[in-house]
Amino acid sequence: MEATQPASEATVEQQILGRGAREGAGLLRNWYARLDAAARASEPAAYVFVMGSMAEILRVFDFHLVFPEVNSLQTAIRKVSGEYLNEAEDYGYSADICAYVKADVAVQLRGGKHPNGLIPRPTLAVLTNACNTYIKWAEIWERLYHTPAFVIDVPGPRHSGWTNQPGSEDFERDRCYVEAQLRELIVLCERVTGRRFDIDRLREVLAEANATGRVWREMVDLNRSRPAPFNAVGDGTVYLGVMNALRATPEGTRYFERVVEELRYKVEHGLGSMPKEEFRLCFVGVPCYPIFRRFNELFTEHNGNFVTSTYMMFASGGQNVHFEYDLTRPLESLAEGVLLTVRTAMFGMFFTDQLLAEMIEPFQLDGVVYHAVKSCRTVSTGLADTRRSVMARYDIPSLHIESDLVDKRVVAEAPMKNRTDAFFEALAGRRLRAA
């Protein structure tokens, strides 16, 4: 019998490198396949959103989680969003309405047909007030299907420097409000599914959410290394997909553990996400999905790497917050976690200047790229002013460009390239002068 030889360095690299993208894509394919099967079997599905998905409660009732935002961006990735948008606009929706909403309207009008498979109808919709379009969107399902739409008010940051922290009277008031709403949501889930709520099952899910959150934060922090082991737009979007779809599941936690293994290996071996990382950038906003790969190339061609993004913060529902659920008081702690994470996501969108201030040094940023999109006023309204404010306070170059997250009609690649080229010329010139 031959003795097992230790794997060569090359074999190890082959097994480890690229697993985040490869396995992430596989998990998302499987997730869509499960949604397709659920639609065909008419199994209960909850429509939820990335900022405050309430996966912790919904998984206790075994709902399939459908993320309409992810479905909509996937129509752009698959290069078919134009057809979907036209259909919604023919139905009556204005060209000036969020394209995520319209792409989903078309999915509904097509009986759930989506490029990634069949999407189940909503048994219920659960949403937070983190984005007002969530509310208007859910009202569409209410009208189409009489789906109960449960809005969870999460009181957000009231102003700059808002210091409502656990232990304060104001925080406790907000937390109690969230907890009371979560209890009401549980009653609704019991009514819709005909099943009793199991608090021990909730504890299991919370424990898993703690594990997923821990490893997610470790992953994000690994990108402080130079060179950064992942691209926060290219790779980060895959990570976000898995984080939302498989949040608080053993499958999701295992995935991020394996990603962290990969990233640690890269850090230890000085491997970056690109051959030569010259400029470390922060991406602020929502990606340009109609030309997703090309958009990223506009920066990587100049050896610019997005080492961090506000998107990974708010679109993960505020998973950057160092908070773990206390399993001895699950509902109280869940309310605290929801309040802290969702309002942190809001803070990152409305007081982005303060978030950026905390990112510049740890991530050794050379520049900030603001990408405002027509569809998302939540994220984009204040970006021009944020840029003005950050430039006035910090010595960091920036680029502000506008396009859309799904609607290709609003994406002008050539002007974006001109501006990106000029931005990198300025970055290079600045570096020369500094030398």
Added chain:
Amino acid sequence: MRLLPPWQGKPLQEIIGLAREVVEDTDFPTVARWREQGGKVVGHFQVYFPEEIAAAAGMLPVKLKGAPLEARNAGSRFGSYLCSIVKTSLELALSDRLKLDLFVTHPICDAARNQAGVWNRSVPYPVDTLYLPQNASFPGAVGYLRGEYQRIQRRIEEIVGRRVSDDALRSAVAVFNENRRLLRELYRLRRETPWLLATDECYVLMALGAVVERREHNELLKAVLPLVRERTAPRQDRLRVIFEGGFCEQPPLDLLRALGQLCYVVDDDLLIGLRWITEDVPTLGDPLTNLADAYLNRSSYSPVQHDARKPKEVMLLKRIRESGAEAAIIGGAKMCEPALEEQVAYAKALEEVNVPYFVTEFEETMVSFENLQLQLETFVENVQFADDDDAAAPAAG
């Protein structure tokens, strides 16, 4: 404090003219007069704010509803695909036309919820966000909102440097109750006799309340209402319509006048925040709880509040029914997502019940209405002269 130029004893037309001048003046002369006397001012963004709290503290609550002006200073602080009102509201502050001591915004839409950040970075005075519940039918919402009102009250107390007593709040509630009663009467008068009060006239008389103390507004309304009833304008054969879509950004006054020349606008949602509470708020008991309860449970509707008890299209049909309207004008400010999203539901609901409707967009800064007027004329003619079979044909501007 009297903030308006003398109007007592003047003919109705002159009072309306004066109201129009004050409402249209982008230098806010009434607010300037208030400040000259040492008064402090709370500016609050659309749609609703519990102004009673500010009034009880001796501050002047001013409703920010944008203005028909160019956003020279504020424009560059916002993205391209936005409604005008968020830009021009900040412009009023940056250009010193409107001087405030506190600005309060509300997360009524995705653009407005960014205002706290942008204003915080742009003005030297405090800025706050009032999180009005979107889970409006939830039983715990009243208690939460009461706490939020108390927080705002503390903020106001810090600015005026003294506590606000419950009695002061109750007195303010009584004044605002009277104001809302008078506005309901104004609207009833127009609904029942629209030939006596044109839409733009009704609007300016109401909108004065956004820039003067309510006691003075009450005095003026009490004097004006009998004068309107005494008018002798002849009733004409005009289409009775409602106008929907003016809950936040306001259409230009000239657009309202143009509408009034073509049809009788018998109800609307213009500045609905001033009329949000539809019944008297009790003056006994805890005033903040009473205000919170009235906001949630005795109130109107708008596209920016989710309340499963009040589906917007059902409320629209109720407004049409109760006002005896024959058709609806469904407006929406340019780039206003809540209004544009609601237009679809409104259109479907109106088609189902065979009510003719006209869909249009407007902007507070627009100056030319010829095309819109022509389209509207065509719509009105179609409705008035069409056979019963095709009376429900929709139109789009």
